[in-house]
Amino acid sequence: MTTEIIGTDAGDARITWHPARRPRFVLAVGHGAGGGIEARDLRALAAALPAHGVTVALVEQPWRVAGRKVAPAPKTLDTGWRGVWPALTAPGLPVISGGRSAGARVACRTAHELGAHAVLALSFPLHPPGKPEKSRAAELLGAGVPTLVVQGGNDPFGRPDEFPAGAYRLVEVAHGDHGLAVPKRAEIGQERALEIVTDGVAEWVASLG
Numbered sequence: 001m002t003t004e005i006i007g008t009d010a011g012d013a014r015i016t017w018h019p020a021r022r023p024r025f026v027l028a029v030g031h032g033a034g035g036g037i038e039a040r041d042l043r044a045l046a047a048a049l050p051a052h053g054v055t056v057a058l059v060e061q062p063w064r065v066a067g068r069k070v071a072p073a074p075k076t077l078d079t080g081w082r083g084v085w086p087a088l089t090a091p092g093l094p095v096i097s098g099g100r101s102a103g104a105r106v107a108c109r110t111a112h113e114l115g116a117h118a119v120l121a122l123s124f125p126l127h128p129p130g131k132p133e134k135s136r137a138a139e140l141l142g143a144g145v146p147t148l149v150v151q152g153g154n155d156p157f158g159r160p161d162e163f164p165a166g167a168y169r170l171v172e173v174a175h176g177d178h179g180l181a182v183p184k185r186a187e188i189g190q191e192r193a194l195e196i197v198t199d200g201v202a203e204w205v206a207s208l209g
Helices: 040-052 074-089 102-114 137-141 190-208
Strands: 002-008 011-018 025-030 054-060 095-100 118-122 147-152 169-173
Touching: 002 074, 011 040, 011 074, 025 040, 025 074, 025 102, 025 118, 025 190, 040 054, 040 190, 054 074, 074 095, 074 102, 095 102, 102 118, 102 137, 118 190, 147 190, 169 190
Parallel strands: 025 054, 025 095, 095 118, 118 147, 147 169
Antiparallel strands: 002 011, 011 054
């Protein structure tokens, strides 16, 4: 594992690399607006995917690196992501652009522009809680590249059955909330929930060719 600081027009970002021995892809994953790269699903992917030939790059947006507690506007998040992109492509491998929650929106919005090979959207915030009329489906459907959504079955930002039809694949984590946490009473435990995430992503990446 190595870490590097990348200067962007939004400030300094940080990439934590989890390299594969014989990588075929780089999976770049950004965090959400309410947390950082310590999120359980991001940690699980960084631990599991290198064994499947995927170098995982966990990207901390400049606002997190600077120690601020509130995420900036989407436009600024996109600027930060664009700024780290040259470093993500430096290994010379196809880059899968990914993120959780707000980071997933960033990945979708910028995928075509940056030439992403595919998009991984973890806990895509389809709408604000309790406001399904404020849909962000256009961002997801407009990614323009192969896309995988990993969504908790009880995510208040959008349950799997709320997602529109489209050219993307969806993996459901039963009983999962927006953080993909499952309650103790659920028929699957937290460890199994994270296995569903990592197995689903590994299978999808293998299908990308």
